[in-house]
Amino acid sequence: MGKEQFNVVKGTRDFGPQQVRERQYIIQAIKQVFEKFGFQPLETPTMERLSVLTGKYGDEGDELLFRILNSGEFLKPTSQDDYNNGEKALSGKIAEKGLRYDLTVPFARYVTNNRNDLAFPFKRYQIQPVWRADKPQRGRYREFYQCDADVIGTNSLLCEAEVILMINEVLTTLGINDFTIKLNNRKILEGICDVSGTSEQFTNVVVAIDKLDKIGKEKVSEELMSKGISSDQANQIFELIEGDINTLKVAFENSEVGTKGIEEIEEVFSYLPQENNTNFDIALARGLSYYTGCIYEVAVNNVKIGSISGGGRYDNLTGGFGMEGVSGVGFSFGLDRIYDVLSELELFPNLEASSTKVIMIAFDQESFKYSVPVLGQLRAAGIKSELYPDVVKMKKSMKYANNRNIPNVILIGGNEMETGLLTLKNMITGEQENLSIPKIIEKLQE
Amino acid sequence: MGKEQFNVVKGTRDFGPQQVRERQYIIQAIKQVFEKFGFQPLETPTMERLSVLTGKYGDEGDELLFRILNSGEFLKPTSQDDYNNGEKALSGKIAEKGLRYDLTVPFARYVTNNRNDLAFPFKRYQIQPVWRADKPQRGRYREFYQCDADVIGTNSLLCEAEVILMINEVLTTLGINDFTIKLNNRKILEGICDVSGTSEQFTNVVVAIDKLDKIGKEKVSEELMSKGISSDQANQIFELIEGDINTLKVAFENSEVGTKGIEEIEEVFSYLPQENNTNFDIALARGLSYYTGCIYEVAVNNVKIGSISGGGRYDNLTGGFGMEGVSGVGFSFGLDRIYDVLSELELFPNLEASSTKVIMIAFDQESFKYSVPVLGQLRAAGIKSELYPDVVKMKKSMKYANNRNIPNVILIGGNEMETGLLTLKNMITGEQENLSIPKIIEKLQE
Numbered sequence: 001m002g003k004e005q006f007n008v009v010k011g012t013r014d015f016g017p018q019q020v021r022e023r024q025y026i027i028q029a030i031k032q033v034f035e036k037f038g039f040q041p042l043e044t045p046t047m048e049r050l051s052v053l054t055g056k057y058g059d060e061g062d063e064l065l066f067r068i069l070n071s072g073e074f075l076k077p078t079s080q081d082d083y084n085n086g087e088k089a090l091s092g093k094i095a096e097k098g099l100r101y102d103l104t105v106p107f108a109r110y111v112t113n114n115r116n117d118l119a120f121p122f123k124r125y126q127i128q129p130v131w132r133a134d135k136p137q138r139g140r141y142r143e144f145y146q147c148d149a150d151v152i153g154t155n156s157l158l159c160e161a162e163v164i165l166m167i168n169e170v171l172t173t174l175g176i177n178d179f180t181i182k183l184n185n186r187k188i189l190e191g192i193c194d195v196s197g198t199s200e201q202f203t204n205v206v207v208a209i210d211k212l213d214k215i216g217k218e219k220v221s222e223e224l225m226s227k228g229i230s231s232d233q234a235n236q237i238f239e240l241i242e243g244d245i246n247t248l249k250v251a252f253e254n255s256e257v258g259t260k261g262i263e264e265i266e267e268v269f270s271y272l273p274q275e276n277n278t279n280f281d282i283a284l285a286r287g288l289s290y291y292t293g294c295i296y297e298v299a300v301n302n303v304k305i306g307s308i309s310g311g312g313r314y315d316n317l318t319g320g321f322g323m324e325g326v327s328g329v330g331f332s333f334g335l336d337r338i339y340d341v342l343s344e345l346e347l348f349p350n351l352e353a354s355s356t357k358v359i360m361i362a363f364d365q366e367s368f369k370y371s372v373p374v375l376g377q378l379r380a381a382g383i384k385s386e387l388y389p390d391v392v393k394m395k396k397s398m399k400y401a402n403n404r405n406i407p408n409v410i411l412i413g414g415n416e417m418e419t420g421l422l423t424l425k426n427m428i429t430g431e432q433e434n435l436s437i438p439k440i441i442e443k444l445q446e
Numbered sequence: 447m448g449k450e451q452f453n454v455v456k457g458t459r460d461f462g463p464q465q466v467r468e469r470q471y472i473i474q475a476i477k478q479v480f481e482k483f484g485f486q487p488l489e490t491p492t493m494e495r496l497s498v499l500t501g502k503y504g505d506e507g508d509e510l511l512f513r514i515l516n517s518g519e520f521l522k523p524t525s526q527d528d529y530n531n532g533e534k535a536l537s538g539k540i541a542e543k544g545l546r547y548d549l550t551v552p553f554a555r556y557v558t559n560n561r562n563d564l565a566f567p568f569k570r571y572q573i574q575p576v577w578r579a580d581k582p583q584r585g586r587y588r589e590f591y592q593c594d595a596d597v598i599g600t601n602s603l604l605c606e607a608e609v610i611l612m613i614n615e616v617l618t619t620l621g622i623n624d625f626t627i628k629l630n631n632r633k634i635l636e637g638i639c640d641v642s643g644t645s646e647q648f649t650n651v652v653v654a655i656d657k658l659d660k661i662g663k664e665k666v667s668e669e670l671m672s673k674g675i676s677s678d679q680a681n682q683i684f685e686l687i688e689g690d691i692n693t694l695k696v697a698f699e700n701s702e703v704g705t706k707g708i709e710e711i712e713e714v715f716s717y718l719p720q721e722n723n724t725n726f727d728i729a730l731a732r733g734l735s736y737y738t739g740c741i742y743e744v745a746v747n748n749v750k751i752g753s754i755s756g757g758g759r760y761d762n763l764t765g766g767f768g769m770e771g772v773s774g775v776g777f778s779f780g781l782d783r784i785y786d787v788l789s790e791l792e793l794f795p796n797l798e799a800s801s802t803k804v805i806m807i808a809f810d811q812e813s814f815k816y817s818v819p820v821l822g823q824l825r826a827a828g829i830k831s832e833l834y835p836d837v838v839k840m841k842k843s844m845k846y847a848n849n850r851n852i853p854n855v856i857l858i859g860g861n862e863m864e865t866g867l868l869t870l871k872n873m874i875t876g877e878q879e880n881l882s883i884p885k886i887i888e889k890l891q892e
Contacts, residue, residue, distance in 0.1 A: 005497040006555055006767050009543050012491035014556050017570070020487035036825055038802040038832035041466035045458035045589055046492065046545075046575065047512075051451040066493075069513040069541050071579040075533055083529045087521055095515050097455055099492075109452055110460050119849035121835060124463070129492065133517040143491055156835030158818070165822075271818050321452050356484040372604070372717050376611075379482055386484035389567060389602030403565035 011134070011142030021351040023145075026174065026338050027127055030147045033169045034125040037162055039149045042124040044106035047097045054098075056105045056320065058289065064132045067095035099131040103148040104317065104330065111152055112321035120153030120326075127335075139305065141336060150330030152317070157264055159329045160294045160313065161271035164278055167298055167309055170333065175347040178301045180277055184284035185265050185294050186312070188248065191258015192282075195251050196236040198229055203289065205229070205237065210285040212241075241282045248282070264293060290314045296331055303344050308337040352405055357444055358424075359406045360387040361397045363413035370417050374410075374437060381441045401427060408444065457580070457588030467797040469591075472620065472784050473573055476593045479615045480571040483608055485595045488570040490552035493543045500544075502551045502766060504735065510578045513541035545577040549594040550763065550776065557598055558767035566599030566772075573781075585751065587782060596776030598763070603710055605775045606740045606759065607717035610724055613744055613755055616779065621793040624747045626723055630730035631711050631740050632758070634694065637704015638728075641697050642682040644675055649735065651675070651683065656731040658687075687728045694728070714740060736760045742777055746787050754783040798851055804870075804890055805852045806833040807843045809859035816863050820856075820883060827887045847873060854890065 008014055015023060031041075047068060054062050074094045082089045100106055103126045111122060127147045136142055149166065151159045164181055171179055189206060193199045204227040208220050217238065224234045240251055245262065252258030265280055272278060286295045293313030299306055311331025318326050342348050360375060362368035371387050378385040386406075388397045394411075401409050411423040421434040424443065435443065454460055461469060477487075493514060500508050520540045528535045546552055549572045557568060573593045582588055595612065597605045610627055617625055635652055639645045650673040654666050663684065670680045686697055691708060698704030711726055718724060732741045739759030745752055757777025764772050788794050806821060808814035817833050824831040832852075834843045840857075847855050857869040867880040870889065881889065 005495060006558065007495070008491055008559075009493045009495055012493060014491065014559075015489040016560070017486035017488065020489050024487075035801065036828070036830050038805070038830065040463035040801060041470075042463065043461040043466050045454055045460070046577070047455045047458060047589065049451060049453070049455055063517075066517070067515040068545075069515050069537060071509075071512070073533060075529070075536065080526075080529070083521070083526070087519060090521065091515060099514075112452065113454075113460075114462070119846055121846075123832075131492070143493070151835070154835045158814075158833065158835045161818075270815075273822070355481065355486060359484070368604075369716075372607075376719070382482070384482050384484065386569075387604065389597070389600045389604045400565050400567075 009142070011136030011140075013141065013143070017355070018351070021355075022342070022348050023335060023339060025348065025351060026335060026342070027145075027147070029173045030127065030170050030333060031125070033166050033173065034149050036169075037123075037149075037166055039123045039125040039151075042107065042110065042126045043128060044100070044103070044110055044126070046100055046129075048100060048106060048109070050096055050098045052109050052321075053101055053105060057101055061101060064134055065101055066099040066131050066133050067091055068097040068099070070094055070096055100128070101132060102130050103128060103146050103332070104150070107148070107150060107152075107330075108317040109321055111326075112318045112323040115323055121151050121156075121159075122153055123149070123151045125149040139336070139340065145335035147333040147335055148330060150328055152328030152330075153326055155327050157267045157294075158271055160264075160268045163296060163311060163329060163331050164268070164272060164276070167296075167331070168277070171298075171300075174338070174342060176300055176338075176341060176345070180279055180299050180301060182281035182284045182297045182299065183265065183268065183278050183294060184281050185261040186291050187257050187261030187264065187293060188282060189261075189285060191248070191252050191255040191261055192237055192240045194255040194258055195240065196233045198233050198237065201227055201229055206285045207287065209237075209241065209283060210287050212283050212285075243282065245280060268294060286310060286312060288312075290317055292316070293327075294329065300341050303341050305337055305340050305344070307334075308341060309333045352407070355384065356386055356404065356406050357384045358386075358408040358410055359397075359401050359404070360385070360410040360412060361394065361401070362387070362391055363394070363411070365391055367412040367414070367417055371412050374412075374422075377437060378441065378444070381445065383441065383444050410440065455588070457582030457586075459587065459589070463801070464797070467801075468788070468794050469781060469785060471794065471797060472781060472788070473591075473593070475619045476573065476616050476779060477571070479612050479619065480595050482615075483569075483595075483612055485569045485571040485597075488553065488556060488572045489574060490546070490549070490556055490572070492546055492575075494546060494552060494555070496542055496544045498555050498767075499547060499551060503547055507547060510580055511547055512545040512577050512579050513537055514543040514545070516540055516542055546574070547578060548576050549574060549592050549778070550596070553594070553596055553598075553776075554763045555767055557772075558764045558769040561769055567597050567602075567605075568599055569595070569597045571595040585782070585786065591781035593779040593781055594776060596774055598774030598776075599772055601773050603713045603740075604717055606710075606714045609742060609757060609775060609777050610714070610718060610722070613742075613777070614723070617744075617746075620784070620788060622746055622784075622787060622791070626725055626745050626747060628727035628730045628743045628745065629711065629714065629724050629740060630727050631707040632737050633703050633707030633710065633739065634728065635707075635731060637694070637698045637701040637707055638683055638686045640701040640704055641686065642679045644679050644683065647673055647675055652731045653733065655683075655687065655729060656733050658729050658731075689728065691726060710740060732756060732758060734758075736763055738762070739773075740775065749787050749790050751783055751786050751790070753780075754787060755779045798853070801830065802832055802850065802852050803830045804832075804854040804856060805843075805847050805850070806831070806856040806858060807840065807847070808833070808837055809840070809857070811837055813858040813860070813863055817858050820858075820868075823883060824887065824890070827891065829887065829890050856886065 053065055078093045082093055129143050129145050131143050167181055193202050193205055198205055208223045212220050221234050284297055291312035292315040295312035296310055297307050298309040313329040315327045360371050362371045368391050375387045407427050409425045416422045424435050424440050425432045499511055524539045528539055575589050575591050577589050613627055639648050639651055644651055654669045658666050667680050730743055737758035738761040741758035742756055743753050744755040759775040761773045806817050808817045814837050821833045853873050855871045862868045870881050870886050871878045
């Protein structure tokens with residue numbers, strides 16, 4: 001093993017002081033909006049039983065789960081045959097736990113387990129990391145944060161409108177103003193299948209349309225036809241997707257589900273302010289299979305990164321855990337995506353304010369001892385302060401103050417102790433003053 | 447599989463809204479003190495390579511690591527022989543990653559990896575969960591939070607004093623006033639071994655003395671003798687432990703390391719205020735092998751839970767990663783332990799203030815529509831507010847407001863829409879008033 005044996009695991013990252021502060025800044029903005037809208041915090045464990053996680057994200061998702069080796073004699077329930085039958089046979093017996101893949105499934109598990117104690121509609125937010133054994137690449141990590149808000153236990157379309165309002169408030173709070181919220185409804189996509197006679201291929205149609213942005217119309221058309229959809233049907237699907245709400249209304253005259261989808265979209269818009277940046281987008285499909293009503297996606301315009309948020313309504317998320325017929329709607333911000341957008345647009349404020357405001361530097365042992373209680377006074381006044389812990393050449397300690405970006409230095413030597421006037425140096429302007437301790441406190445509290 | 451297939455993993459917990467708020471309250475208090483003392487935040491990944499984690503916590507620690515199964519064809523590098531040779535042989539080949547066991551080793555790994563970019567002394571704090579495959583029992587979890595602060599890159603004993611000051615400030619901020627900080631120095635324990643002729647048994651002596659509180663003098667004595675220490679030596683060890691700083695000074699006349707330990711303790715006390723709740727405790731040993739200087743432990747008096755914090759100085763934490771001779775000192779708060787203490791002493795403040803302040807309840811569809819823009823006005827004024835999302839019997843929506851502990855309700859029906867005066871009900875006093883929207887906002891902002 002070489003030096004890389006001590007690297008971080010591929011696809012994971014350390015976050016140093018500045019990055020933690022920037023990430024916290026985003027999290028705080030999101031939390032404040034979620035709470036203003038009445039959502040309450042929830043935290044679930046990092047590990048879940050694989051019986052909770054598997055079968056919820058499709059085969060591809062199951063493959064991306066990080067599985068945790070059972071403790072102790074994990075081979076005991078296995079046989080030579082299991083080993084010979086390969087990974088799937090063996091892993092089922094030696095790993096019963098996995099890392100959280102998203103926050104939605106643990107939320108559904110929590111709601112089911114606590115259904116007798118929760119007041120419904122239950123509105124929760126959850127800001128925690130998730131893990132996926134994906135191939136790491138630019139902008140895609142194996143450990144990343146999701147920031148979710150969901151309401152469960154009501155069919156009210158006000159909730160859909162509130163998701164849109166929350167997205168708006170979070171992004172504008174962070175200084176992101178040029179973005180578009182795309183809104184569609186799975187029932188409209190159902191209506192399109194209904195009308196084009198492709199209802200039995202619904203999932204395939206959704207999966208194909210979801211790729212329209214990335215691979216283009218021609219390839220999507222090919223994919224549709226490879227699933228047994230005729231070229232006429234494919235053309236009809238595209239025609240409907242490229243239409244607008246009025247052409248759909250006409251087309252859906254005989255499609256109950258399609259008409260319901262249109263009504264839902266119109267009701268959601270009725271709850272929004274006249275001026276809003278929400279676009280009805282018939283081509284929006286979203287990959288996940290559990291959505292049944294409105295679906296969203298948010299794109300920031302004029303940046304490299306595309307979608308930073310998405311979500312939708314689901315009618316039976318808790319069904320897999322034995323709690324049937326409870327409808328909910330939710331969405332998720334990708335913290336790392338938002339981070340990248342704020343970096344690209346240079347929208348982070350100066351967050352240095354939350355770190356050390358002054359460092360004391362003592363010239364010798366005697367002034368070091370003199371400095372200790374002064375440090376106590378500064379902190380008692382609520383000033384974030386430090387004393388350079390060793391007596392060293394001033395060049396070294398000043399360089400340290402500089403590297404740390406600490407904006408003020410207090411210098412203490414024989415003169416300062418004699419007069420009681422300490423030297424306060426502003427590291428940004430270079431200005432230097434001799435001041436009493438109370439005056440220094442006053443100045444630093446400004 | 448029965449119903450338990452959807453339970454949380456043994457030894458892990460969900461945290462509902464109230465618990466998250468209480469835990470955040472503790473974390474905020476700790477963070478504020480750490481930052482006031484100049485510590486900066488760090489976050490490291492949940493997973494680390496096992497080459498980083500193993501061999502750092504002793505054999506017992508290695509057994510308690512949660513190992514993550516490699517992705518994909520994890521059996522490829524294995525053979526029938528590996529399977530037949532049992533867990534150890536196989537797990538080395540099928541699991542290369544593990545969950546973080548504490549925050550200290552990832553910190554040392556981070557410092558080593560980033561040594562050229564960090565300003566030393568580097569002061570970092572880190573508040574994250576850790577995982578141990580321990581047998582779950584009351585107060586002991588498999589997933590729990592640690593709150594660490596460490597300074598690395600200086601020998602200054604001011605840092606030891608600052609640890610004590612931080613412990614004091616955090617606990618008093620949280621309202622915990624009756625606690626004792628025990629302070630000792632590994633060099634004093636080395637001196638005791640020196641004087642009693644048991645230096646070669648140093649680790650065994652430390653491990654045995656560490657149990658004095660739990661198993662008593664007689665059992666410790668037995669353990670010492672089982673390690674080849676004579677009864678005379680054991681008696682001398684006890685005599686020294688039961689002495690005080692003055693008897694030690696005399697005993698250490700010919701022990702350089704013991705004398706150094708006493709000097710260090712005295713220097714640390716010289717940096718503390720005259721009045722302090724720090725006790726020099728010669729019997730304090732602490733289990734971890736990497737401590738080389740001062741060691742701490744904090745006990746809250748008159749509660750069931752014992753130690754809530756501990757730490758010490760280490761001279762070579764980064765040595766295992768190839769960065770030699772860098773001394774540091776740190777300590778850790780156990781979040782769950784502090785949580786239990788605050789619960790037992792009933793010291794949590796009312797944290798409801800951070801949740802929804804008012805919920806609007808509409809009598810019919812028309813007043814529901816009327817309510818939507820009013821809700822927007824409340825939120826624009828910064829008031830955490832909700833609209834009950836469905837039109838239901840008032841009994842049901844009022845019960846919901848009650849269950850959620852929402853302190854105010856706004857009732858809206860035909861009368862209210864006509865007059866523009868909405869009914870504001872205080873759910874605590876039962877008081878009810880008819881007020882205009884601006885008046886309601888004013889009142890709720892108070």
